[in-house]
Amino acid sequence: MHDRLAPLYSQHLATLRGHADKALALGGFDHLVIAAGTPLRKFLDDQDYPFVANPHFRHWLPLTDAPGSWIVYTPGKKPKLVFLQPKDYWHVVPAAPSGYWVEHFDIVIVRNATDAVAELPAATTRRAIIGPECPSMPGAEANNPQTVLDYLHWHRSYKTAYELELMREASRIGARAHRAAEHAFRAGESEFAIHMAYLAAARQIDAELPYASIVALNEHGAVLHYTHFDRTAPAQSRSFLIDAGASAAGYASDITRTYAAAGHDEFQALIDSVDAAQRDFAARVRPGQSYPELHIHAHHVLATVLREHGVIRMDAERAVATGVTSVFFPHGLGHPIGLQVHDVAGFQQNEMGGSIARPAGHPYLRMTRTLEPGMVVTIEPGLYFIDMLLDELRAKPEANDIDWKKVEALRPYGGIRIEDDVVCTHETPENLTRDAFAQR
Structure with missing residues (x-):
């Protein structure tokens, strides 16, 4: 190399x-x-x-x-x-x-x-x-x-060819470690043991990773920054959400995958729908694309996913306008990445400074710029079943358009997040994460 x-x-x-x-x-x-x-x-x-x-x-x-x-x-x-x-x-x-x-x-x-x-x-x-x-x-x-x-x-928002090569390497290391983590999940290991398998495959210790890994089984997937690591495996592992990256000469990868255990077909179908939506969002990382507009688009698509899977009974426009989608997708679509996991200048107006405000009602979006060639961003939509947010929704008029039995059936799985690192180019976006997983 x-x-x-x-x-x-x-x-x-x-x-x-x-x-x-x-x-x-x-x-x-x-x-x-x-x-x-x-x-x-x-x-x-x-x-x-x-x-x-x-x-x-x-x-x-x-x-x-x-x-x-x-x-x-x-x-x-x-x-x-x-x-x-x-x-x-x-x-x-x-x-x-x-x-x-x-x-x-x-x-x-x-x-x-x-x-x-x-x-x-x-x-x-x-x-x-x-x-x-x-x-x-x-x-x-x-x-x-x-x-x-x-x-x-x-x-620094525009990565050089040298930087992109290091980020490809960080993605390859991360993908290798993610495969080891999935294998440990399928074997019924604890969160702690899965994390140890990840570190061994990455050949990096915790301090060398770009951020603290999220290794969440079952309902723990509903905690967005879950870093507890249960030492004992649950009686039954229904689902697994892992958000973990790797480093290469100071450059980061940031990868999230969600898995359903064998036989949990309903949750697997929901994962498949989020995955299809995520691939479409990643394909839209093109010059001239407003990142906030892509984030809002993601809310509309995820509303359709929720409706198709019977979680909500309202159309996408109303689900987004009333904030219902923010109950199930409460964070931003992604962020710049490079030398830092949440890289600099995500809100910057121009090279002299300034700031571009987030769209109203979306306080956790970490990027508001328009995409240009050389930028690298994460695309990480999610759907979660978070008790605190669900309890707040129950008290609102929109609660009547929620299938609460369906929600209760999905709550034990915690949530879904799928995240790739994507390079905006003059042509087709380069998906660093999918490319790394495709290499064996």
């Missing part, structure tokens, strides 16, 4: 340098200084949380474990990496940089934070320092200028 990445990385870095040149000019700065960051200390403890490098740092380099390191970019000059390799016998010291990207950087190895700061442009110069708000490195406090961030975030 590294042979494929080398030429792509060269092009990627040239793109980043061009964006940095423009961002610095807009903000009135001479240098872009990016902190990898340092681990966060647990409160009243001498241990740290797992380290997660600043996404701006990972945008420039495939280094995910370089705490205390810095990137310095000055227009017209070769980028510089100040790499912290401390003298330490308590922890594994990061290995010296190597690989397809090192020739593009002037690399200085230092042994402590003070020496690292000494390698940065002087404090008397005009520095745009991007990093955590309170870095533990005196003399290099981040200022995170908004003009610079807005410009860089806007252009």
